[in-house]
Amino acid sequence: MTFARPKTVYSGKIKEMKLGTGPKAVTVGGETSYPFYLFEGEMPHLPRIAMEIFDSPPAEWAPAALEPFEGVTDDPVAWAKKCINDYKAEMICLQLVGTDPNGLNKGAEETAQLVKKVADAIDVPLIVWGTANHEKDTEVLRRVAEVCDGKRLILGPVEEGDHKKIGASAIGYKHTVAASTPIDINLAKQLNILLGNLGVSDDSLIIDPTVSAIGYGIEYAYSVMERIRMAALTQQDAKLQFPIICNLAKEVWKTKEAKAGTEDPRMGDPKKRGILLEAMTAMCMLLAGGDVLVMRHPDAIKLVREMIADLTAKQ
Amino acid sequence: MVVLIAESLNIMSKTLGPALRERQAKPIQEMAKAEDEAGADYIDLNIGPARKAGDELLTWVVKTVREVTQKPLSLDTTNPVAMEAGLKVYTGGRPLINSVSLQPDRLAAGLPLVKKYNAYMVGLLWGQEGMPRDAAERGMLVAELLYKANEAGIPNEDIWVDPIVTPVCVEINQVKSCLEFMSMLSEIAPGCKTTVGLSNISNGTPAHLRTYLNRCYMIMLMRHGLYSAIVDIFDKELFKIAKGQNQKLVDIVYQLMDGKSPDLSGLNEEDLKVAKSVKVLTGDALYSHSWLES
Numbered sequence: 168m169t170f171a172r173p174k175t176v177y178s179g180k181i182k183e184m185k186l187g188t189g190p191k192a193v194t195v196g197g198e199t200s201y202p203f204y205l206f207e208g209e210m211p212h213l214p215r216i217a218m219e220i221f222d223s224p225p226a227e228w229a230p231a232a233l234e235p236f237e238g239v240t241d242d243p244v245a246w247a248k249k250c251i252n253d254y255k256a257e258m259i260c261l262q263l264v265g266t267d268p269n270g271l272n273k274g275a276e277e278t279a280q281l282v283k284k285v286a287d288a289i290d291v292p293l294i295v296w297g298t299a300n301h302e303k304d305t306e307v308l309r310r311v312a313e314v315c316d317g318k319r320l321i322l323g324p325v326e327e328g329d330h331k332k333i334g335a336s337a338i339g340y341k342h343t344v345a346a347s348t349p350i351d352i353n354l355a356k357q358l359n360i361l362l363g364n365l366g367v368s369d370d371s372l373i374i375d376p377t378v379s380a381i382g383y384g385i386e387y388a389y390s391v392m393e394r395i396r397m398a399a400l401t402q403q404d405a406k407l408q409f410p411i412i413c414n415l416a417k418e419v420w421k422t423k424e425a426k427a428g429t430e431d432p433r434m435g436d437p438k439k440r441g442i443l444l445e446a447m448t449a450m451c452m453l454l455a456g457g458d459v460l461v462m463r464h465p466d467a468i469k470l471v472r473e474m475i476a477d478l479t480a481k482q
Numbered sequence: 483m484v485v486l487i488a489e490s491l492n493i494m495s496k497t498l499g500p501a502l503r504e505r506q507a508k509p510i511q512e513m514a515k516a517e518d519e520a521g522a523d524y525i526d527l528n529i530g531p532a533r534k535a536g537d538e539l540l541t542w543v544v545k546t547v548r549e550v551t552q553k554p555l556s557l558d559t560t561n562p563v564a565m566e567a568g569l570k571v572y573t574g575g576r577p578l579i580n581s582v583s584l585q586p587d588r589l590a591a592g593l594p595l596v597k598k599y600n601a602y603m604v605g606l607l608w609g610q611e612g613m614p615r616d617a618a619e620r621g622m623l624v625a626e627l628l629y630k631a632n633e634a635g636i637p638n639e640d641i642w643v644d645p646i647v648t649p650v651c652v653e654i655n656q657v658k659s660c661l662e663f664m665s666m667l668s669e670i671a672p673g674c675k676t677t678v679g680l681s682n683i684s685n686g687t688p689a690h691l692r693t694y695l696n697r698c699y700m701i702m703l704m705r706h707g708l709y710s711a712i713v714d715i716f717d718k719e720l721f722k723i724a725k726g727q728n729q730k731l732v733d734i735v736y737q738l739m740d741g742k743s744p745d746l747s748g749l750n751e752e753d754l755k756v757a758k759s760v761k762v763l764t765g766d767a768l769y770s771h772s773w774l775e776s
Contacts, residue, residue, distance in 0.1 A: 353651050353768065353769050353771075354770075356769075356770035357770035357771045357772055360770055360772040360775065361772070364772075364775070398768045402766065402767065404767065404768050406768075406770070407768065
């Protein structure tokens with residue numbers, strides 16, 4: 168008897184989605200099998216990495232993470248350009264940490280103008296991420312959506328509590344929404360249904376399942392993403408057949424392991440440590456079905472790009 | 483026909499909880515009467531763990547309820563002293579002890595009471611390590627339970643096995659294993675009866691939609707011979723289903739469980755929602771709060 172390798176039967180496909188506009192727009196999704204199961208299906212578009220920048224100078228970054236961006240972290244436009252020109256970023260993610268009501272509490276208008284400046288200065292797709300404060304995000308992201316009409320931004324996090332208003336603005340000004348739920352597949356599906364009912368079209372929704380860093384409960388995020396893909400691909404669950412975004416850099420770099428210096432020799436080289444934690448976290452997310460990864464350190468990104476190339480190399 | 487145990491006399495209730503604690507007979511009796519009139523076969527008296535003076539409480543509740551209804555009662559507490567006190571003053575058709583689970587101390591305290599008072603017992607499949615994880619673990623627990631109960635002189639026919647229903651929005655695999663176990667039970671445990679805490683299937687789902695999951699899951703369990711269920715007795719449509727008065731819907735749900743595509747056009751709106759719930763309870767579609775819309 169010859170051995171017949173068991174094969175997963177897939178009945179669904181992840182929706183293909185164009186992010187951004189113009190010649191540098193990227194397309195994600197389209198998978199017909201589990202991540203990198205190229206012996207069972209297709210991954211027509213490779214996962215993309217968005218490089219993260221902040222709207223205000225980062226206060227608590229590890230030296231290792233700051234070093235590659237020396238001299239530009241007080242200027243988001245220069246920072247974004249450096250990511251694109253020096254580190255070949257295919258996408259940018261602008262984190263609006265400065266709008267946090269418990270922090271700098273920057274206003275909606277000021278922030279929207281800043282986002283516009285960044286969007287005008289770059290040609291790659293731009294992700295704009297709020298602080299998950301419903302009231303503030305509603306105010307800020309609605310204004311951002313309006314001021315950046317036609318830029319096809321990706322706006323997040325859009326949660327159940329603020330999905331109506333931000334969702335409506337995204338529809339009106341033709342942006343994509345990142346539908347964000349707290350590591351729960353049923354709630355993820357529910358929010359996608361709600362956004363669909365609101366009128367967000369299927370080509371303008373990406374799932375943010377909420378992720379965490381390696382060592383900080385990544386297995387929960389992994390498992391939810393895995394199940395989202397199983398439902399989407401093997402159970403024809405149309406409401407989960409969307410690409411997935413993983414906003415992981417801030418989770419990795421806020422851990423004490425990524426921030427610690429050389430006090431404890433058992434912890435190894437602080438520079439390599441953060442980079443490896445970020446790269447490993449990113450790899451886990453890719454294997455669970457991530458389509459867009461938000462990352463910080465160019466060396467970590469390089470490692471992950473190499474892994475993607477290896478895993479998808481033609482034999 | 484499913485034997486229905488009315489669930490509303492419960493210490494967790496916002497109105498009846500205080501009435502129980504303060505020994506106000508009137509609201510308790512009104513509820514018992516209402517449950518009786520709604521068609522309850524048994525009336526559950528759930529006083530919870532009742533750690534303090536549970537014996538006095540259950541004695542009082544049993545007597546109080548007996549003044550207004552002659553329906554058999556299901557005595558629902560984990561406190562064995564309270565249970566025995568309730569059984570002592572109990573009169574009427576055979577009582578139901580709710581419940582005896584598989585922790586050694588519960589078995590040691592519960593089984594002798596079942597025998598001594600000639601009661602039925604709910605055999606709750608909750609083991610030493612807690613909740614069984616799948617159908618096979620339920621099978622192991624039921625085998626152990628029957629062995630211990632038979633040894634204590636209790637025949638299978640007096641045991642109402644409760645396989646433990648868990649919410650659909652928490653873990654679908656448990657919902658599936660519970661069904662799977664029900665389909666195996668008559669072979670593992672011939673003669674045993676069954677019961678479930680039905681409303682638990684819809685715990686955590688939108689309040690106005692819970693009934694559709696309850697009705698649907700009951701039908702799915704009926705497919706595998708469900709003997710009784712602890713239910714919201716005031717759900718009239720659920721009552722009709724349990725008592726064989728909505729065979730059309732039952733047949734359609736059975737067909738949907740078999741993966742067939744029966745004609746749904748003859749169903750009224752209420753029953754259509756029940757039929758639409760099959761997919762999320764079989765796990766063919768992932769549950770979300772908007773399952774009826776998608």
